[in-house]
Amino acid sequence: xxxxxAIVLVSGGLDSCVTAAMAGRQYxxxxxxxxYGQRTERRELTACSAIADHCGVGRRLIVDIGHLLQIxxxxxxxxxxxxxxSGRIQGGEIPxxxxxxxxxxxxxxxxxxxxxxxxKKVFIGATEMDSSGYPDCRRAYFDAYNKLIRLGTRxxxxxxxxxxxxxxxxxxxxxxxxxxxxxxHLTWSCYKNEDVACGRCxxxxxxxxxxxxxxxxxxxxxxx
Amino acid sequence: xxxxxAIVLVSGGLDSCVTAAMAGRQYxxxxxxxxYGQRTERRELTACSAIADHCGVGRRLIVDIGHLLQIxxxxxxxxxxxxxxSGRIQGGEIPxxxxxxxxxxxxxxxxxxxxxxxxKKVFIGATEMDSSGYPDCRRAYFDAYNKLIRLGTRxxxxxxxxxxxxxxxxxxxxxxxxxxxxxxHLTWSCYKNEDVACGRCxxxxxxxxxxxxxxxxxxxxxxx
Numbered sequence: 001x002x003x004x005x006a007i008v009l010v011s012g013g014l015d016s017c018v019t020a021a022m023a024g025r026q027y028x029x030x031x032x033x034x035x036y037g038q039r040t041e042r043r044e045l046t047a048c049s050a051i052a053d054h055c056g057v058g059r060r061l062i063v064d065i066g067h068l069l070q071i072x073x074x075x076x077x078x079x080x081x082x083x084x085x086s087g088r089i090q091g092g093e094i095p096x097x098x099x100x101x102x103x104x105x106x107x108x109x110x111x112x113x114x115x116x117x118x119x120k121k122v123f124i125g126a127t128e129m130d131s132s133g134y135p136d137c138r139r140a141y142f143d144a145y146n147k148l149i150r151l152g153t154r155x156x157x158x159x160x161x162x163x164x165x166x167x168x169x170x171x172x173x174x175x176x177x178x179x180x181x182x183x184x185h186l187t188w189s190c191y192k193n194e195d196v197a198c199g200r201c202x203x204x205x206x207x208x209x210x211x212x213x214x215x216x217x218x219x220x221x222x223x224x
Numbered sequence: 225x226x227x228x229x230a231i232v233l234v235s236g237g238l239d240s241c242v243t244a245a246m247a248g249r250q251y252x253x254x255x256x257x258x259x260y261g262q263r264t265e266r267r268e269l270t271a272c273s274a275i276a277d278h279c280g281v282g283r284r285l286i287v288d289i290g291h292l293l294q295i296x297x298x299x300x301x302x303x304x305x306x307x308x309x310s311g312r313i314q315g316g317e318i319p320x321x322x323x324x325x326x327x328x329x330x331x332x333x334x335x336x337x338x339x340x341x342x343x344k345k346v347f348i349g350a351t352e353m354d355s356s357g358y359p360d361c362r363r364a365y366f367d368a369y370n371k372l373i374r375l376g377t378r379x380x381x382x383x384x385x386x387x388x389x390x391x392x393x394x395x396x397x398x399x400x401x402x403x404x405x406x407x408x409h410l411t412w413s414c415y416k417n418e419d420v421a422c423g424r425c426x427x428x429x430x431x432x433x434x435x436x437x438x439x440x441x442x443x444x445x446x447x448x
Contacts, residue, residue: 063291067333070285073340094378100339104332104376108325109291115324116297136376144372151368152325152360154318 003028005059006121006162007110012047013189014207015125015165018173020055021182022164023123030059030119032110036102037069038076039083043194050186059117063109074099076191083192086205095132095202097191103136104145107161111149114159123162130170130210132202139166170210178216185219196221227252229283230345230386231334236271237413238431239349239389242397244279245406246388247347254283254343256334260326261293262300263307267418274410283341287333298323300415307416310429319356319426321415327360328369331385335373338383347386354394354434356426363390394434402440409443421446 006027010016011034023029033048035041045062052060068077075081075096084095103126110122126137135141146160153159165173177184189207190197197204199222211218230251234240235258247253257272259265269286276284292301299305299320308319327350334346350361359365370384377383389397401408413431414421421428423446435442 061291061294063294065289065291067285067287067289068336070287071333071337071340073336098378100336100378101332101373101376102336104335104372105329108328108332109295111328112292112297112324112326113295116295135378138375141372141375144368144375148328148365148368148372149325151362151365152328154322154324154359 005030005117005119006123007032007114007119008123009034009106009110009125010048010051012044012051012187013125013203014177014184014187014210015127015173017051017184017187018177018180018182019123019125019165020051021177021180023121023162024055025180027121029055029057030061030113030117031057032061032063032113034106034109035062035064036077036099036105037066038099039079039192040188040190040194043188047186047188051183054183054186061113065105068099068102068105071100083201085200086202092133094134097132097202098134101136103141107145111153111159115153115157120158121160121162123164125165126163127165127168127170127173129167130206132206139163142166169213170206171213174210174214174216178214187220193223196223199223229254229341229343230347231256231338231343232347233258233330233334233349234272234275236268236275236411237349237427238401238408238411238434239351239397241275241408241411242401242404242406243347243349243388244275244281245401245404247345247386248279249404251345253279253281254285254337254341255281256285256287256337258330258333259286259288260301260323260329261290262323263303263416264412264414264418267412271410271412275407278407278410285337289329292323292326292329295324307425309424310426316357318358321356321426322358325360327365331369335377335383339377339381344382345384345386347388349389350387351389351392351394351397353391354430356430363387366390394430395437398434398438398440402438411444417447423447
């Protein structure tokens, strides 16, 4: 039986890989990957392509947006702002790795594409619990975005954002990935490096904690 | 006295020109112009730059986004879909010139920039009344977007979209522009042509109607 199409925003990290594995049980997947001038842009694209190959996803859209780099204001896009080590981020503070309003751009691209290819679902692997505290990764934000989509697209469309990981801890994300045989060895999460993960940035530390609590080794290489 | 900064989305058309003139009475303006692969991309940028020069706006961000062209689905970005003449659009129908979810992309860029430069207002010259009926040009859409901005940006920011033309007819837009001495002669609205306006597309027809009802000649050249 022909399955409905769904778009998955795939950065190439752990969360998007597991999200793709979850979505793939029900939908015919189309991967959207966005290069926005982040430090590890090439490594993330490599990871995304490897995951797509592994999962047999042929429909892919790779988009380059230069404006988040032009605009700056984040340590992920501005080389003059250092990427902080995880322990140096104060609780409740939004870290410098926050890219202003980034997810709004990524989801807007996915929604435009969904409208054209007739997909009703846009999957994004956002997690609210074990996250860096970015404002655009919270359930309330996605609820508001779904309302915007209903109002801002053609009336005959019915597109919504799905966030299957939103309430999961990183440990649970790893466990779901293992259950679904998601290709976690192909993912890349480090904010800083493109060859061997630093193990110290917020993204590495959250990921490593997830694998540790799940009781399995993280299959990617880290600086010792 | 130093004035607060505000961003204006300036396509180079009549509406954005008048919006800039209105915003300029109170704010220190920064112009955002987005090339998204639309047919009249170069002509619109020329108009935007001329308006910025005329108004003495030095702070400008010109952004190129290729993805709306990659995605297609609109006669403004896909050369295989003809731009309809105004009379051929059925009432209530969303015309093929609708670019799926476009305004969400444009405003997202403006909001990211606003967050970095500390602007609290993003002006857009959307009109709900004398418009082509695009879903992303209605008050309810902008209200929903304002909620998304509050949720999706740093908590210490206070950014909102301003739509001063939303309830105006095209005639009223022209009248406001004349009152404020906005450089209407520098604007470009035609969806099809870059040299002499076609006078027949929806955008030309709406604009011409505005000037006619305001009782003044439209200062730009049209095909006779």
